[in-house]
Amino acid sequence: MSETMHADYLASIETIADRYGRNPDFLIPMMQDVQTAFGYLPRDALEGLADLLGIPPSQCFSVATFYKSFSLVPRGRHTITVCLGTVCYLKGGREIAETIERELEVKAGGTSRDGLFTYEPVNCLGACALAPVVVVDSEYYDHVKLRDLPRILKKYREADRKGQ
Amino acid sequence: MGETVTLTIDGRETQAKVGETLLQVARRMGAAIPTLCYHPAVSPYGACRLCLVEVKVRGRTRLVTSCCYPIREGLEAFTQSDRVLKARRGVMRLLLARAPESPELRKLAESMGITDPQLPSVTKGKRDCILCGLCVSVCNEVMGAAAISFSYRGVERVVTAPFEQSSPACLACGACAAVCPVGSVVLEYDGETVTVEPFGNRRPALRCRECGALIGGKGMGERVAQQLSGRLTQAVDLCAECKRKISAQAICQAGTAVVAWPALPEGVTER
Numbered sequence: 001m002s003e004t005m006h007a008d009y010l011a012s013i014e015t016i017a018d019r020y021g022r023n024p025d026f027l028i029p030m031m032q033d034v035q036t037a038f039g040y041l042p043r044d045a046l047e048g049l050a051d052l053l054g055i056p057p058s059q060c061f062s063v064a065t066f067y068k069s070f071s072l073v074p075r076g077r078h079t080i081t082v083c084l085g086t087v088c089y090l091k092g093g094r095e096i097a098e099t100i101e102r103e104l105e106v107k108a109g110g111t112s113r114d115g116l117f118t119y120e121p122v123n124c125l126g127a128c129a130l131a132p133v134v135v136v137d138s139e140y141y142d143h144v145k146l147r148d149l150p151r152i153l154k155k156y157r158e159a160d161r162k163g164q
Numbered sequence: 165m166g167e168t169v170t171l172t173i174d175g176r177e178t179q180a181k182v183g184e185t186l187l188q189v190a191r192r193m194g195a196a197i198p199t200l201c202y203h204p205a206v207s208p209y210g211a212c213r214l215c216l217v218e219v220k221v222r223g224r225t226r227l228v229t230s231c232c233y234p235i236r237e238g239l240e241a242f243t244q245s246d247r248v249l250k251a252r253r254g255v256m257r258l259l260l261a262r263a264p265e266s267p268e269l270r271k272l273a274e275s276m277g278i279t280d281p282q283l284p285s286v287t288k289g290k291r292d293c294i295l296c297g298l299c300v301s302v303c304n305e306v307m308g309a310a311a312i313s314f315s316y317r318g319v320e321r322v323v324t325a326p327f328e329q330s331s332p333a334c335l336a337c338g339a340c341a342a343v344c345p346v347g348s349v350v351l352e353y354d355g356e357t358v359t360v361e362p363f364g365n366r367r368p369a370l371r372c373r374e375c376g377a378l379i380g381g382k383g384m385g386e387r388v389a390q391q392l393s394g395r396l397t398q399a400v401d402l403c404a405e406c407k408r409k410i411s412a413q414a415i416c417q418a419g420t421a422v423v424a425w426p427a428l429p430e431g432v433t434e435r
Contacts, residue, residue, distance in 0.1 A: 056310030
C-alpha cells in the first residue's frame, strides 16, 4: 500500500467515522458506508476504522465475516443474484444459475474476470410469484427464461462501456 | 446488591446473594455440574451447554444453562434429574463430535457415562475446537489484547486472528492456551519466536533470564511490566521455578521473603 493511497483511505474513513460521531455502537453502518465507498472492505480501511474508533481490529473482522453482505475481497461493479428457492429452482433457476456460471466463468460468490459482475446465488428472495427471479443490483427480473439472459447481461455490459 | 434470596437446589434450601448465578450457588452446595466454557475470570457465555440444569418456573420445569442463569427468590432447581443428565450426555456427544481427539474432553465424557464416542474426522483448522469462546474472552477481558475473535458464521464459525494473519496485538502470553478446556490452543516455540496455534500468531519469544527456559512472548513481559509497578517488574522475565528459587534463597539468607531485586533503573520510582 503506497503512502498516498493510505492518506486517501484515512481521509474517507475519517469522514465516515465522523458521520456517526466515532461511536463504536455504529460499527455496522460505518462498515456499510466503507463498503459503499470502496466496493468492498479493504483490510487497511477496516484497520484504520478500528483505530479511529478505539476498538480492536479483531472485532471488525468478526463482524465483517459474520454478515454475508460484507465482502473482504473486491466485488464486481454489478451483483447478479439468482434465486434458488424451491419455486425458482423448479421453474428453471438452476439452469439460469448454471448458465451464468458458465457465461461469466465464475463460481458462487465469485467475480467475473472483467470485474463487471459478482455472482451470488440466494436461497429465497421471497418473490415466489415472480419465479424464477434474477436480481441485478436492485433491479428485479421476473419470469426469467434462459433466452433472456444474454439481453440482461448485455444491458449492463453496454451501460458500462458507455460510462467509461 | 447485597440483597439475599432463598432458593431450593436439589431439595435443599439455601441463601444466596442477588447477582450470583445458579452455577455458583449450586457448586457451593456441592452439586456436580460439568462445565467447559465457564471460567471465574471471565463473564459467563453459555456456549458449551454442559452446565444444563432444570428449573421450576410456575409449576413447569425447563432446562437452562446454570452458568448464566441469575438466581431469584423462590427458585427451585434440579441439577441431577434424569432429564438433566440425559440432556448433558446429548450435549457431550455433540461436543465430542467436534473435538474427538481431545483427551480432556474424552475423560470428561467418560465420567459422564459416555463410553461409545463416535469419532468423525475433523479439519485441521477446526481441530478440537468446541467454540466455547474462553480464549476469546480471556484475550479480550483479562489480557486486554483482543488478538483473536470469532469469525465467520454457522458451520464455518471459527476462532481466528484478524484477517487470519499473525496479529501484532497478540502478547503470546499463553492465556488462551491455559484456559482452553480441550487443549486445542498451544504455544509452539521455534528458536526465538513463539507461535500461538491454531491462530498463527507469531511473536518474539521471552526467555527466563536465569535458566533460559521459554516462557511465552516478549509482548507479555512488556505488558506485565507496564501494569505492575516498582521492583515487581524485575521478576517479569523469570520463569516460575527461578522466581521460587530466588525467593527461597532470599528467605535463607535474609530470613525474609522480600527479594532484594537489583536496583531500579534511573527515574523509575516505586509506587
